[in-house]
Amino acid sequence: MISTGIESLDKLLPGMMAPNTLLVIAGHPGSGKTTLATSLCHHNALNNNRCLYISFQEGREKLYRVARNFGMNLEHLESLGRFKFLKIPLISSEDMVVEIIDAINRAVYDFKPLIIVVDSVTPLLRAVESSIKARSILQNYFYELPTQVNGIVVLVAETQFSMKRIELGDIEFVADAVLILRHRIHGNLLIRELEIRKARGSPVTIARLPFSIAEGSGIRIYVPVRLEEVPDVKWDKKFKQPCQALQNAMGDYYGGEIVYVEYPSYTRPLRTSIYSVALIAVNTARTIVFSYRVSPMQLAGVLQRFLAAHGLNIDVERALNTAEEAGMMRIVGLNPSAYSVEELYYRELLEIEKFKPDLALFLDVDVIGYVDRKYFNLLRNQLLYLKKMGVLTVRSGSRHGKPDYMSLALADSIVRSLPYRDGGTIKRDIYVWRLGREPVIVRHEEVDKCIEECINVVKGFENLLKTYQLHSP
Ligand SMILES: Nc1ncnc2c1ncn2[C@@H]1O[C@H](COP(=O)(O)OP(=O)(O)OP(=O)(O)O)[C@@H](O)[C@H]1O
Ligand SMILES: [Mg+2]
Incomplete structure (x- = not known):
C-alpha cells in the first residue's frame, strides 16, 4: 500500500514499506536524498496516503520548485489536503527538543499523516550532540513515531564527504531500513549508486544499484535480474x-x-x-x-x-x-x-x-x-x-x-x-x-x-x- 515511489525498488524490497517502519535515507550532500524523499512523499500522496514533509533548514519554495522540475506538483497535492510542508526552525534553547517534538505531535494530530519525512535530521542531531539526555529523547521519539502514525517515518541524514564509511551512529541500529545514496565522478561522468544497508522484512541479495536523476523522470533505479x-x-x-x-x-x-x-x-x-x-x-x-x-x-x-x-x-x-x-x-x-x-x-x-x-x-x-x-x-x-x-x-x-x-x-x-x-x-x-x-x-x-x-x-x-x-x- 505504501510505496517508495520507485517501482523497481518496491519490487526488490517488497516488505520494506510495511506500516511501522523507520526508514533512513543517508548520503553525501547532493547525492539525491531530498529527491528520493520527495518522490516517496509525492507518490504516496497521489495515492491518497497523506504525507507530512518536515524541514529544519530548507524552505518550502525551493522544495516545490525542485519538485516541479521532476514533474511533481506539490502545491496541488497540498490543496487537496494530501501533502503538508512543515518548517520547524531550530532554536538554541534548553527546551528545543521538547518544542520540536511538540510541533511534530501537533502536526501529526491535525494532519493525520501516514508518512512523515524529516529532511534532514542531521542539524537536529548535531544541535543536541552534547546532551546525552536530549539525544536519547529524540532517538526514542523517532523510534516510536512510526507506531504512532501506523505508517512510515523517513529520516534523511547527511554524511560528510570526508568520511570513508558512512557513520550514522545510533540511528543505523534503530532503523528498520537504511538506504545510502552515493555519487562519485568516474572519468568525466557522474555515477550514482544506492546501497541497501539494511532492509528488515525483505531478502536482499543485491546491495548496490546504479541510479540516475533526470528532469521529468526523476529518480530511476536499475535493479538487475536476480540469478x-x-x-x-x-x-x-x-x-x-x-x-x-x-x-x-x-x-x-x-x-x-x-x-x-x-x-x-x-x-x-x-x-x-x-x-x-x-x-x-x-x-x-x-x-x-x-x-x-x-x-x-x-x-x-x-x-x-x-x-x-x-x-x-x-x-x-x-x-x-x-x-x-x-x-x-x-x-x-x-x-x-x-x-x-x-x-x-x-x-x-x-x-x-x-x-x-x-x-x-x-x-x-x-x-x-x-x-x-x-x-x-x-x-x-x-x-x-x-x-x-x-x-x-x-x-x-x-x-x-x-x-x-x-x-x-x-x-x-x-x-x-x-x-x-x-x-x-x-x-x-x-x-x-x-x-x-x-x-x-x-x-x-x-x-x-x-x-x-x-x-x-x-x-x-x-x-x-x-x-x-x-x-x-
Ligand atoms: N533538474 C534536474 N535534472 C537532473 N538532475 C538534477 C536536477 N535537479 C537536481 N538534480 C541533481 O540532483 C542532485 C540534488 O539532489 P538532492 O537535492 O536530492 O540531494 P541531497 O542529497 O538532498 O543534497 P543535500 O544534502 O544538499 O540536501 C543534484 O546533485 C543534481 O545533480
Ligand atoms: Mg537535501
Missing part, C-alpha cells in the same frame, strides 16, 4: 537462419538465446557483419547494435565496400538511417574506456529498455574484457535481462591468445571463425556449437555459399528499406 530467476528461452519467438548451411548446422535461433561469435585477432571478418545484416533482414527483426570499437559511420562504410565488392551498390549509411527512422534499428557507438563498467551497463540497459529489440548485437566485445573484469557479473545480469525480454543476443569479438571465457561461459551457441592458409589463399571454415547438439565444422565451400545467400537476402532487404522510406516521415 535465481533464470528465464527460459522464448520458444515461440523463432529466428530463421539466412542461409542453408547454418540452418542445417544450427537450426533456428529462439528469442532469449545468446550467441557468441569469435574470430582470431588478426582478422575481423566482414562476413560476420553480412551474416548479421542478413539475419536482421530475413527475420525483419527490430535490432539494436552496440559497437564498442568502430563508429556507426565507419561500420556503414566498411559494409558498403564489402557489398560493393559483391556487386551490390547500396548507400548503407542512408539505409541505416532509414531503418532507424522507421524504428527498426538503433545503432549505439560506445567507447567502453570512457565509462565505468556500471555506467556502461546502465547506459546499455536504458537503451535496451527503451528500444525493446528482437535482436541485440554487441560488436567487438573483447574490448570490454580488457577494460574491466568486474563487468562479468553485470554482464551476466544483463544477458539474463535480455533473455527475460526474449531478445536474441549475438555478441562478437576477437580472440586474443586466451579464449574469452566470459563470453563463452554465457553463450548458448558458439560460432568460431577458423581461417587457414591454403597455398596462396585463405580458406575459412567455421566451428559451430549449439547447446544440446554436437559441435560441427562448416567447410569453407559451404561458408562461401552461405555468404552469397546472405548477400541475396540483403539485396531483398534493400527493397524493404525502400518501402520504409516511402512510409517514413
Whole structure:
C-alpha cells in the first residue's frame, strides 16, 4: 500500500514499506536524498496516503520548485489536503527538543499523516550532540513515531564527504531500513549508486544499484535480474537462419538465446557483419547494435565496400538511417574506456529498455574484457535481462591468445571463425556449437555459399528499406 515511489525498488524490497517502519535515507550532500524523499512523499500522496514533509533548514519554495522540475506538483497535492510542508526552525534553547517534538505531535494530530519525512535530521542531531539526555529523547521519539502514525517515518541524514564509511551512529541500529545514496565522478561522468544497508522484512541479495536523476523522470533505479530467476528461452519467438548451411548446422535461433561469435585477432571478418545484416533482414527483426570499437559511420562504410565488392551498390549509411527512422534499428557507438563498467551497463540497459529489440548485437566485445573484469557479473545480469525480454543476443569479438571465457561461459551457441592458409589463399571454415547438439565444422565451400545467400537476402532487404522510406516521415 505504501510505496517508495520507485517501482523497481518496491519490487526488490517488497516488505520494506510495511506500516511501522523507520526508514533512513543517508548520503553525501547532493547525492539525491531530498529527491528520493520527495518522490516517496509525492507518490504516496497521489495515492491518497497523506504525507507530512518536515524541514529544519530548507524552505518550502525551493522544495516545490525542485519538485516541479521532476514533474511533481506539490502545491496541488497540498490543496487537496494530501501533502503538508512543515518548517520547524531550530532554536538554541534548553527546551528545543521538547518544542520540536511538540510541533511534530501537533502536526501529526491535525494532519493525520501516514508518512512523515524529516529532511534532514542531521542539524537536529548535531544541535543536541552534547546532551546525552536530549539525544536519547529524540532517538526514542523517532523510534516510536512510526507506531504512532501506523505508517512510515523517513529520516534523511547527511554524511560528510570526508568520511570513508558512512557513520550514522545510533540511528543505523534503530532503523528498520537504511538506504545510502552515493555519487562519485568516474572519468568525466557522474555515477550514482544506492546501497541497501539494511532492509528488515525483505531478502536482499543485491546491495548496490546504479541510479540516475533526470528532469521529468526523476529518480530511476536499475535493479538487475536476480540469478535465481533464470528465464527460459522464448520458444515461440523463432529466428530463421539466412542461409542453408547454418540452418542445417544450427537450426533456428529462439528469442532469449545468446550467441557468441569469435574470430582470431588478426582478422575481423566482414562476413560476420553480412551474416548479421542478413539475419536482421530475413527475420525483419527490430535490432539494436552496440559497437564498442568502430563508429556507426565507419561500420556503414566498411559494409558498403564489402557489398560493393559483391556487386551490390547500396548507400548503407542512408539505409541505416532509414531503418532507424522507421524504428527498426538503433545503432549505439560506445567507447567502453570512457565509462565505468556500471555506467556502461546502465547506459546499455536504458537503451535496451527503451528500444525493446528482437535482436541485440554487441560488436567487438573483447574490448570490454580488457577494460574491466568486474563487468562479468553485470554482464551476466544483463544477458539474463535480455533473455527475460526474449531478445536474441549475438555478441562478437576477437580472440586474443586466451579464449574469452566470459563470453563463452554465457553463450548458448558458439560460432568460431577458423581461417587457414591454403597455398596462396585463405580458406575459412567455421566451428559451430549449439547447446544440446554436437559441435560441427562448416567447410569453407559451404561458408562461401552461405555468404552469397546472405548477400541475396540483403539485396531483398534493400527493397524493404525502400518501402520504409516511402512510409517514413
Ligand atoms: N533538474 C534536474 N535534472 C537532473 N538532475 C538534477 C536536477 N535537479 C537536481 N538534480 C541533481 O540532483 C542532485 C540534488 O539532489 P538532492 O537535492 O536530492 O540531494 P541531497 O542529497 O538532498 O543534497 P543535500 O544534502 O544538499 O540536501 C543534484 O546533485 C543534481 O545533480
Ligand atoms: Mg537535501
